[in-house]
Amino acid sequence: MARAFDTVTVGEQLGPVTLPVTRTTLVAYADASLDQNPIHQDEEFATSVGLPDVIAHGMWTMGATGTVVSDWAGDTGRVVAYSTRFTKPVVVPRDGAEIVVTGVVTSVDEQARRATVELTTTAAGEKVLGRCVAVVRLD
Amino acid sequence: MTVNSEFAGRSYAPSGPYAVDAAMIAAFARAVGATDPLHTDADAARAAGYRDVIAPPTMAVRFAQRCSAEYVRDPEAGIDYSRVVHGEEGFVHHRPITAGDELTGTLTVDAIRQAGGHSMITTRCELVDAEGSPVCTETSTIVVRGGE
Numbered sequence: 217m218a219r220a221f222d223t224v225t226v227g228e229q230l231g232p233v234t235l236p237v238t239r240t241t242l243v244a245y246a247d248a249s250l251d252q253n254p255i256h257q258d259e260e261f262a263t264s265v266g267l268p269d270v271i272a273h274g275m276w277t278m279g280a281t282g283t284v285v286s287d288w289a290g291d292t293g294r295v296v297a298y299s300t301r302f303t304k305p306v307v308v309p310r311d312g313a314e315i316v317v318t319g320v321v322t323s324v325d326e327q328a329r330r331a332t333v334e335l336t337t338t339a340a341g342e343k344v345l346g347r348c349v350a351v352v353r354l355d
Numbered sequence: 356m357t358v359n360s361e362f363a364g365r366s367y368a369p370s371g372p373y374a375v376d377a378a379m380i381a382a383f384a385r386a387v388g389a390t391d392p393l394h395t396d397a398d399a400a401r402a403a404g405y406r407d408v409i410a411p412p413t414m415a416v417r418f419a420q421r422c423s424a425e426y427v428r429d430p431e432a433g434i435d436y437s438r439v440v441h442g443e444e445g446f447v448h449h450r451p452i453t454a455g456d457e458l459t460g461t462l463t464v465d466a467i468r469q470a471g472g473h474s475m476i477t478t479r480c481e482l483v484d485a486e487g488s489p490v491c492t493e494t495s496t497i498v499v500r501g502g503e
Binding site for chain 2: 217218235241244245247248249250251265274275276278279280282283286287291292293295296297298299300301302350
């Protein structure tokens, strides 16, 4: 059920939520998204084009980060706007990696019953997304 | 290869229709770790007011990237895809993408900018359903890194 507008306050925190990512995850994401770029699956290819290792699809990172706000919203269909910049890749070595997602409610719009959430996602201690913002329509 | 700035402002003929089904939504949800039952349980989705299971917010990219293929693969556009990195992505959902949808997308090249030897290309894909009602406005900025 969608979260009630009246229970939400500016400054409310989401997470931290730790989400694992493995190369199996990236193959599944490649199949589901139709993005089969080998830099997300093939270590030899990734290093041949100057990357440190296989990197996650930016859109995987955005999608996984989005689950935190969807879960908070209580209904994924209430995420009416969602945008980000990709500032650093998530490197996924053979034994996997993880991202850590936190969020904060930065504003609420009483008339539209909407809340704006800013999300921060880090991998290996570094921010990987910039200006990651979701707008959620509440009950 | 140089990005052709004359493509700025250009719109393409609608692409699709792309059929959306429950299995596609379940696979996408699983891949991004989305466990909301609205992605997999049609009864739960109907109870929440949807026609059927709904897609995670970022799944629109699967259709938007197919819409942009005609542009980015056009040799005249001058985009060397081996030099492309994804810079920004955004979605405005008019309603959630739902199993059973037949989506059609219209691509517009909103802007082509040059900075620091790189080209930044912003595209917009308007996804509509079989009735022509708006579903999602997707925007994407790719960075084509300049040659060394």
